[in-house]
Amino acid sequence: MTASYLKRPKTNDEFGRQRALDELDILDTPKEEEFERITTLVKSIFGSPVVAVTLIDRHRQWFKSLQGLEVEETSRDVAFCDHTIREDRCLKVEDATQDVRFKDNPVVTGEPYIRAYLGAPLVTSDGYLLGALCVIDFAPRQFSTQDENILSSFADMVVSEMELRRVASVDELTRLSNRRVFNDSLSHIIAEGGEEPGALIIFDIDHFKKINDAFGHSAGDFVLQAVASIMKRTQPTDSVSCRIGGEEFAVVLSSDAGIDALDLAEKLRASIESANLVEIDGRQITASFGVARLRQHQSRQDLIDAADAALYQAKKAGRNTIVSA
Amino acid sequence: MNMAQNDPTEIPDVDAALQNALKKSGVNVVPPQVHEVTQRHLASLSKLVAELRAAGVDDGVVRNSTKILLQSYEEELLDVLLELTGDE
Numbered sequence: 001m002t003a004s005y006l007k008r009p010k011t012n013d014e015f016g017r018q019r020a021l022d023e024l025d026i027l028d029t030p031k032e033e034e035f036e037r038i039t040t041l042v043k044s045i046f047g048s049p050v051v052a053v054t055l056i057d058r059h060r061q062w063f064k065s066l067q068g069l070e071v072e073e074t075s076r077d078v079a080f081c082d083h084t085i086r087e088d089r090c091l092k093v094e095d096a097t098q099d100v101r102f103k104d105n106p107v108v109t110g111e112p113y114i115r116a117y118l119g120a121p122l123v124t125s126d127g128y129l130l131g132a133l134c135v136i137d138f139a140p141r142q143f144s145t146q147d148e149n150i151l152s153s154f155a156d157m158v159v160s161e162m163e164l165r166r167v168a169s170v171d172e173l174t175r176l177s178n179r180r181v182f183n184d185s186l187s188h189i190i191a192e193g194g195e196e197p198g199a200l201i202i203f204d205i206d207h208f209k210k211i212n213d214a215f216g217h218s219a220g221d222f223v224l225q226a227v228a229s230i231m232k233r234t235q236p237t238d239s240v241s242c243r244i245g246g247e248e249f250a251v252v253l254s255s256d257a258g259i260d261a262l263d264l265a266e267k268l269r270a271s272i273e274s275a276n277l278v279e280i281d282g283r284q285i286t287a288s289f290g291v292a293r294l295r296q297h298q299s300r301q302d303l304i305d306a307a308d309a310a311l312y313q314a315k316k317a318g319r320n321t322i323v324s325a
Numbered sequence: 326m327n328m329a330q331n332d333p334t335e336i337p338d339v340d341a342a343l344q345n346a347l348k349k350s351g352v353n354v355v356p357p358q359v360h361e362v363t364q365r366h367l368a369s370l371s372k373l374v375a376e377l378r379a380a381g382v383d384d385g386v387v388r389n390s391t392k393i394l395l396q397s398y399e400e401e402l403l404d405v406l407l408e409l410t411g412d413e
Contacts, residue, residue: 033397034397034398034401037393037394037397038394041390041393041394044386045377045382045386045390125362125365144380146376146379146380147380149376149379149380150373150376150377150380153369153370153372153373153376154373156365156366156369156372157366157369157370157373157394157398160362160363160365160366160369161366161398161401163362163365164359164362164363164366164398164401164402164405165401165405167358167359167362167405168359168404168405172358
């Protein structure tokens with residue numbers, strides 16, 4: 001039997017689409033009232049039993065908001081919304097049992113026995129299709145062009161909510177997370193606990209003022225952006241890279257980061273040194289690092305102070321080095 | 326946004342309403358990156374209102390929906406603006 005629902009041609013820029021989704025930093029976040037309000041309104045207006053804000057991740061569909069079903073995610077293979085993101089328009093399925101794309105889909109032949117689906121893609125301002133806002137019914141139904149238009153407008157509002165949060169979380173020059181996210185991330189690793197606690201790396205660029213003095217602020221901005229690029233390239237999963245000051249950066253590692261903080265710090269230090277960014281006084285740009293592992297009963301400020309103190313020691317020790325608290 | 330006084334056939338000026346609300350909360354300067362995102366959101370909201378009306382949805386439902394969406398966004402926007410302008 002041909003499993004038609006398994007056919008999944010790549011979108012034109014799957015890599016870019018995935019990166020756009022990652023940058024929103026929204027996957028696996030808790031339910032939020034702003035999105036619940038939208039799905040509640042849509043449910044009321046459409047009179048449908050199920051409404052969802054769905055994001056299509058690499059191998060799964062994950063629900064930011066879901067009314068009418070109790071599930072957090074499913075495989076991407078069974079996701080109707082994965083079909084919605086293949087084109088920049090609504091996907092309308094009035095009877096899934098009669099649709100060759102979906103009639104063999106396990107969520108049609110089995111629980112929850114989906115019959116009707118209308119999905120409006122979530123399209124970012126850069127044109128990436130992240131997922132869909134969808135209404136689902138357990139009986140066949142017809143959807144009008146007006147239904148598509150209304151759902152599309154709601155979908156636009158979902159995306160702009162996401163993008164507003166993104167704007168508030170991002171340092172404009174480097175596109176790294178900003179101090180707001182830094183503080184939230186620290187609170188998160190303190191709350192998560194675990195046998196392998198999280199860690200904090202703080203570093204800053206050595207002699208940064210000399211770069212601005214010698215070459216101007218444009219050169220300084222270039223260096224900051226280049227360092228940010230290095231951070232993004234080396235960033236492990238379950239960590240957050242931030243710009244927390246003029247030339248000061250931080251990496252917050254959760255307990256699941258999968259890399260030791262000292263190893264990551266050394267990777268960053270070596271990459272910055274070998275990047276050949278700008279030469280000052282005959283030497284390449286370098287950075288000094290302070291690393292602190294989260295200890296029991298430490299507050300956010302305790303952890304920051306520990307990493308800062310270690311950074312200070314690194315400066316005193318001659319810079320371009322790493323000190324662990 | 327005072328929908329009670331508006332001509333029911335006119336799309337409310339949500340942009341002006343939101344700007345006034347922000348000023349009342351002490352936010353006079355909207356950073357450009359926020360302004361861009363907000364303009365898109367307001368355009369979507371205006372479009373939604375028009376679509377709901379075109380679909381014959383009851384005016385009371387349209388008004389209530391718009392109010393909920395606008396209030397929700399205003400809260401988030403205020404948080405964002407106060408956060409961003411607080412760093413300057």
